[in-house]
Amino acid sequence: MLTTPPPTDPEELDRRISEPTPEVIAAVRDCPGDIVVLGAGGKMGLHLSQMLQRAVNDLGDRRRVVAVSRFGSDAAREAFRRDGIETLSADLSVAESYADLPRAENVFFMAGVKFGTGATPEVLQRMNVEMPRLVAEHYESRRIVAMSTGCVYSFTTPASGGSTEADPTDPPGDYARSCLGREQAFVESSLRHGTPTTLVRLNYSVEMRYGVLVDIAGKVLRGEPIDVQMGYVNVIWQGDAVAQIIRCLPLATSPPRVLNVTGSETWAVRDLAELFSRRLGHPAKVIGTEAPTAWLSNSLMAQSLFGQPRVDIDTLVEWTSDWVESGRPLLGKPTHFENREGKY
Numbered sequence: 438m439l440t441t442p443p444p445t446d447p448e449e450l451d452r453r454i455s456e457p458t459p460e461v462i463a464a465v466r467d468c469p470g471d472i473v474v475l476g477a478g479g480k481m482g483l484h485l486s487q488m489l490q491r492a493v494n495d496l497g498d499r500r501r502v503v504a505v506s507r508f509g510s511d512a513a514r515e516a517f518r519r520d521g522i523e524t525l526s527a528d529l530s531v532a533e534s535y536a537d538l539p540r541a542e543n544v545f546f547m548a549g550v551k552f553g554t555g556a557t558p559e560v561l562q563r564m565n566v567e568m569p570r571l572v573a574e575h576y577e578s579r580r581i582v583a584m585s586t587g588c589v590y591s592f593t594t595p596a597s598g599g600s601t602e603a604d605p606t607d608p609p610g611d612y613a614r615s616c617l618g619r620e621q622a623f624v625e626s627s628l629r630h631g632t633p634t635t636l637v638r639l640n641y642s643v644e645m646r647y648g649v650l651v652d653i654a655g656k657v658l659r660g661e662p663i664d665v666q667m668g669y670v671n672v673i674w675q676g677d678a679v680a681q682i683i684r685c686l687p688l689a690t691s692p693p694r695v696l697n698v699t700g701s702e703t704w705a706v707r708d709l710a711e712l713f714s715r716r717l718g719h720p721a722k723v724i725g726t727e728a729p730t731a732w733l734s735n736s737l738m739a740q741s742l743f744g745q746p747r748v749d750i751d752t753l754v755e756w757t758s759d760w761v762e763s764g765r766p767l768l769g770k771p772t773h774f775e776n777r778e779g780k781y
């Protein structure tokens with residue numbers, strides 16, 4: 438496990454998250470050709486693009502890494518450009534946009550919607566079901582890693598060890614059901630065309646500006662109540678998550694491989710609140726009673742392929758505490774992980 442001091446500014450944090458491991462560099466080496474990251478403007482897309490570009494640089498080849506997003510401003514593109522990543526503005530929900538997309542051999546699909554969609558099922562259908570169909574058909578002869586979520590599983594007990602890749606999917610809420618539609622779009626295209634694909638079910642990736650740990654730490658620091666009805670979570674450092682996602686590229690198969698990417702432990706929200714309480718010197722105001730089940734994923738398959746995540750929970754708590762108590766920048770996007778109805 439890492440024992441390095443906490444990151445002290447956003448630039449250092451981004452560098453740490455996006456540092457490629459030797460195994461990441463080997464995975465990129467084993468998948469020749471240009472790389473496109475679709476939906477790169479989200480919370481993880483920049484770090485994925487940066488790690489890919491750094492791996493390409495380390496390999497010394499001249500292939501392209503292209504980040505595709507709607508990019509609301511030049512400033513949004515600059516973070517990519519300064520690291521040598523090409524950017525392309527496109528609305529992936531519009532079929533006419535695909536004529537301008539690079540025909541890269543390697544595709545990472547990160548696009549989709551979550552926040553603010555509880556009352557807009559039509560947006561979920563368009564962005565999380567119809568758009569993936571367009572992507573899957575456009576890149577039907579390429580290698581694809583498509584992001585999904587652990588929220589496609591049913592709730593399970595902590596004692597179960599979390600849902601495995603073979604477990605049934607019957608989630609609550611329009612958001613999670615739309616994510617099943619996203620997976621099905623890639624499955625159907627893979628079966629039709631033989632497209633090698635990996636479906637990554639992620640929960641929950643964390644860094645110092647965003648995530649479940651930032652939500653809990655912030656509430657402890659501000660003296661706000663922490664609802665523990667959704668009483669258990671898995672978390673994984675974003676640098677570890679991005680590294681595992683890239684390493685999924687050479688593992689792609691048809692029919693698609695499904696892989697849970699998350700931490701190796703199940704944590705009680707109450708216990709995490711107490712860890713932050715001790716570290717920050719503020720009482721944790723816990724409310725509610727833990728439901729017997731939660732959204733939990735079993736990462737044993739990923740561990741067998743990639744090993745243990747490098748950053749453990751004690752390090753994450755320390756880094757997160759140092760960041761929030763120092764008043765450093767946050768993304769300001771709560772995860773709403775405590776929601777049990779699937780409305781975000």
